[in-house]
Amino acid sequence: MLGDALAYLFDADNWSGPAGIGTFAIQQLLLTITALAAAMLLGLPLALWAGHRHRYGFLAINVSNVGRAVPVFAVLLVLSLGPVGSETFGPYGRAGLATLISLVLFALPPLITNAHVGITEVDRDIVEASRGMGMSEGKVFSSVELPLAMPVIMTGVRLALVQVWATATIAALVAGPGLGRIITRGFANQSTSVVVAGALLVAIGALVLEGLMVLAERYADPMRRARSARGNGPTTVRPDELLPDAVV
Amino acid sequence: MTLSADAAPSVAQCYVDNSWICGQYWSDYRPELTDATIEHLWITVVSVLVGLAIAVPLALIARRNPTIESIVVGSTTIIYTIPSLALFSLLLPFTGLSPTTVIIGLALYSLTILVRNVLAGLRAVPADVVESARGVGYSNTRLLTRVELPLALPVIMAGLRVATVSTVALATIGAIVSYGGLGNLLLQAVGNQFKAQIFAASVLCILLAVALDLVLVVAQRLLTPWTRHAR
Numbered sequence: 101m102l103g104d105a106l107a108y109l110f111d112a113d114n115w116s117g118p119a120g121i122g123t124f125a126i127q128q129l130l131l132t133i134t135a136l137a138a139a140m141l142l143g144l145p146l147a148l149w150a151g152h153r154h155r156y157g158f159l160a161i162n163v164s165n166v167g168r169a170v171p172v173f174a175v176l177l178v179l180s181l182g183p184v185g186s187e188t189f190g191p192y193g194r195a196g197l198a199t200l201i202s203l204v205l206f207a208l209p210p211l212i213t214n215a216h217v218g219i220t221e222v223d224r225d226i227v228e229a230s231r232g233m234g235m236s237e238g239k240v241f242s243s244v245e246l247p248l249a250m251p252v253i254m255t256g257v258r259l260a261l262v263q264v265w266a267t268a269t270i271a272a273l274v275a276g277p278g279l280g281r282i283i284t285r286g287f288a289n290q291s292t293s294v295v296v297a298g299a300l301l302v303a304i305g306a307l308v309l310e311g312l313m314v315l316a317e318r319y320a321d322p323m324r325r326a327r328s329a330r331g332n333g334p335t336t337v338r339p340d341e342l343l344p345d346a347v348v
Numbered sequence: 349m350t351l352s353a354d355a356a357p358s359v360a361q362c363y364v365d366n367s368w369i370c371g372q373y374w375s376d377y378r379p380e381l382t383d384a385t386i387e388h389l390w391i392t393v394v395s396v397l398v399g400l401a402i403a404v405p406l407a408l409i410a411r412r413n414p415t416i417e418s419i420v421v422g423s424t425t426i427i428y429t430i431p432s433l434a435l436f437s438l439l440l441p442f443t444g445l446s447p448t449t450v451i452i453g454l455a456l457y458s459l460t461i462l463v464r465n466v467l468a469g470l471r472a473v474p475a476d477v478v479e480s481a482r483g484v485g486y487s488n489t490r491l492l493t494r495v496e497l498p499l500a501l502p503v504i505m506a507g508l509r510v511a512t513v514s515t516v517a518l519a520t521i522g523a524i525v526s527y528g529g530l531g532n533l534l535l536q537a538v539g540n541q542f543k544a545q546i547f548a549a550s551v552l553c554i555l556l557a558v559a560l561d562l563v564l565v566v567a568q569r570l571l572t573p574w575t576r577h578a579r
Contacts, residue, residue, distance in 0.1 A: 101441045168510065169557040171517040173534055174550035181541055182368075266431035270521065273433070274538055283437050287524060292441055299437035303430045310429045 104293030105300060119281075121301065127193045127277040128305070131268045134192075135203035136261055139211055142204070144253075147212040151219025151249075152241050160216035167209035172267050175202045180274045193277030203267050207260040214256025218249030247322040254320050258313035265309055269302050279305065362544065370544035377545070380533065385552055388529025391522065392515045392560070395451045399458030399511060406459075407466035408492075417467070424460040432457070432521040440525065450522035457518060458511035465507025469500030502575055505568040509561055516557040530556075 108114055115122045150156040180186040180198035189196030222245045230244045246253075272280025282298030318324060360372035374381070410417040427435075435453045443449040473496050481495045497504075520531030528535065533549040536542070569576065 165513075168514045169517060169554055169561075171520040171531070171534075171550065171553050173520045173523075173531060174546070174553060177534055177538065177546050178368075178550065181543060181546065262429050266433075269431040269433045273521075273524070273535060280431075280433050283433055283524070286437075295437045295440055299434040299440075302434035303438065306429045306431055306434070307426065310426075 101293060101296060105296040108293055108297040109300070119285075121279070121282060123193075124277065124279045124281050125301070125305075127191070127196075128265070128268045128279045130191055131196070131199060131203060131271075131278060132261070132264050132309075135200055135207055135264050135268075136257075138200075139204045139207035139260060139264075140257065143208045143211040144215055147215035148219055148241075148246070148253075151216040152237075152245060154220055157216065157220060160212050164209040164213045167206060172202060172206055172270050173273055175205065176267075176271060176274050176276070180276065186274065186276070195271065195274055195276035198274070199268065199271040199276045199278070202271075203264045206267050207264045210256045210259035210263060212256075214259070215249075215253050218252030218256070219245050221252070222248045250323075251317065251321050254313075254317040258310065258317060261309055261313055262306060265302075265306050366541065366543050368543045368547040370547075373544035373548060377548070381548060381552065384530045384533050384549065385556065387527070388516070388519055388531075388553070388556060391447060391450055391454070391519050391527065391529055392512065392556075395454035395515055395519075396458050396508065396512050398451065398455040399462050400508065402455070403459050403462035403466055407463050407470065410463070411467055411470055420463060421467075424456075424463055427456050428460040432518050433524060436522060436525055445525045445527075447527045449525045450519065450527045454515050454518060454522075458515055461511040461514075462504070462507050465503050465510075466500065469503030469507075470496055472503060473499045498572070501572050502568065505564060505571070509564045512560050512564060513557045516553060516560060520553060 109121075114120060117123070147160060150160060176195075176198060179201055180195045184198040184201060186195035186198060188194050189200070192200060226248070227240060227244060230240050235243065268278040269280035269283075271278045272284045275281075275284075279298060279302050282301065283295055284298075286292065286294030286296075286298055360370065362370035362372055406420055410420040430438075432453060435456070436449055439449045439452055443452065477495060477499065478491065481491050486495065520528050520534060522528035523531035523535040526532065530549040530553045533545050537545040537549070
């Protein structure tokens, strides 16, 4: 079974053409990058500002609770049959716009919650001390709160990325774009090896993205050098680490 | 059901218009909606219970040894990264088009949340409480069942709520192997663009999540009466 799946993946013919793996892989990557960027532009500034002012905490936490209860599949269906429609949307493929909108919607909760929690949980004594030293509000935010909150914010970005990748896979259930189409094609043709081949691609893609983000997180943590200078070394697993609001 | 052409207006207007909200659909399709909701409910409950039954012993083993803990937490996180559509599909060669495929997948996802919360809950038990229990002669088993687990319960229940609510939403994807509960109705509606069915199944799905969450909140209140005043 696994052999057949690998044979399918290593056959160049299956990668080319408008319904080949190549097209779907590019669609999925494009969707993922666009949606994550849009969600970060939309969600991060607001959440960081609200966190800095210590406001709207209730909202920032509960957006995640709501996101958890709403099935992605249902949202995709409602959008693609409703006002947005399922027309081909540029390089994003069939039902591209509906998919993009649901991707952004489901990327927002982890981004907002983590950015807000990250900023509000910065030690208030440190913030007060920097105000006492005469730092302006902007300086307090950019030089004190943001660097200290960076690990938590980056965790939110990673969770959002994994979430977006997973949601882009579900788009196949509404005949939308993305690698999930290989899986649904396998089901339609009753070919388990094609189903497994598609599932392998999606799963490996998710794991690679997750791994890249873990590296990026380490790199983006401004306290990294300070911490390793003290000899603590990189922590392996943070058990209190926040999880995605829902796998999709 | 008559065959005369005059009887045509008996078809509800909302079917003709394919509207999202269609009262006639809810009554015409009551058996289908009920069956799907029941399937959704039992798949969710079984999955979360299986997840819990594995998570508790796993957490108990993991908390004794930091190496095992990082292996357990790390490997469950990797599973959590895999999209559900792919996970169900990867299980397909082993368990086929059966509820087992969906339940294994969903149990693995809830396991990830539950292991973390059981670990966090047990860790939050104050050390002096454990010491005093030992001092008055509690055995390890009694310590666990009478002191540690009850004190960890609020955190465990919080994890159970998160796991349950997300399992309800995720179960819809089980439709890919024909056992998605309300998700089956959604997938069916992709082909015929039946908006009333999509709306009904979506609403029921969200209501089911909210209802199960409420059940767990009430259960937690009953199980941990001492936390009520602390809040």
